[in-house]
Amino acid sequence: MAIAYHRQLDEKxxxxxxxxxxxxxxxxxRLQLKSGELAYIESLNNGKRNLHWLSTRVLLREMLNTNRYINCEVDEHGKPYLVNFPHQISLSHSFDYAAVMISEDxxxxxxxxxxxxxxxxxxxKxxxxxxxxxxxxxxxxxxxYICWCAKEAIYKLQGKRNVSFKDHIRLHAFPYAPEGRFEASLETDQEFKSFDVNYESFHDYMIGYVAGERGYSSNK
Structure with a gap:
């Protein structure tokens, strides 16, 4: 199967x-996997877990449009990152679909x-x-589900553990629609950040995503 859906948010x-x-x-x-990655796949139960892991990596390769080996690691908080590409990434999966988001800036x-x-x-909860x-x-x-996907997307973007969906990620009131945008914030003792959350329904699924903070500008 090729990419089922692609959305370009901006140039990068x-x-x-x-x-x-x-x-x-x-x-x-379709991948270039090293021995450690193959061993990790072997450690997963056959079925959806390894299919999810593999499909996100195949999709990542398609989005980067590269034949090079992609060194995708996870940090101490479990957030995935690329060692040998400049892009920031986020991965997700649910039942029969995998999703990948990338940005250069x-x-x-x-x-x-x-x-x-x-x-x-x-x-x-x-x-x-x-x-x-x-x-x-x-x-x-x-x-x-829009609310859940929004909070999960913000959680993945900030990339640190010990953040509560209920206590630390707050959504501004917004009316239901199949697709839209609304404001949200991450509020902890250490930081306050605001986000524009985008969402859209896709078949029987919901997708929520965030790209940078509100007013975010790259210094690249």
Missing amino acids: TAFAVWKIEESAEELVS KPVGIDIELVKEKIVRIED FLCREELLFIDPAHTIEHL
Whole structure:
């Protein structure tokens, strides 16, 4: 399967979605993996876990449009980064899809989720009272997934552990729509940052993404 969806956000920033239809062997054949990476894949249970890991790397290769080896590592907080390319990246996957976001000049975060009714069981675990009040009762499930994807994308962009979705990431009230943008903030004892969150529905999935902070400018 080729890229199922691609969106160019600006000259240096884009994301894409890959529909996973290949076997693990087919995905491996499209990569240049070293012994440590192959051993890691072997440690994963056969099934979605290794397909997700492999498909994000195949999609990353497609987006970078390179035949070079891609050295993708994770830092002490578990955030992925590229050793031998200048791009900042964010990876996500859910069931049959993988998503990758890259930028040459700003930090990024993306999340893709299959929309399922069970999210209502945990709504008060990731949304504060003020956020719950603006959820549209006619589109509760979809609205909750927008909020989840937004908070997950911000969490991935900032890249540090010990950040609470409910206590530290706050969403400004916004009406439900299948696609849109709204403001959000990350508020901890150490920092305050504002973001424009973008989101859109994709088949039975929801995608949320952020690129830099509000007013962000690169010095490159």
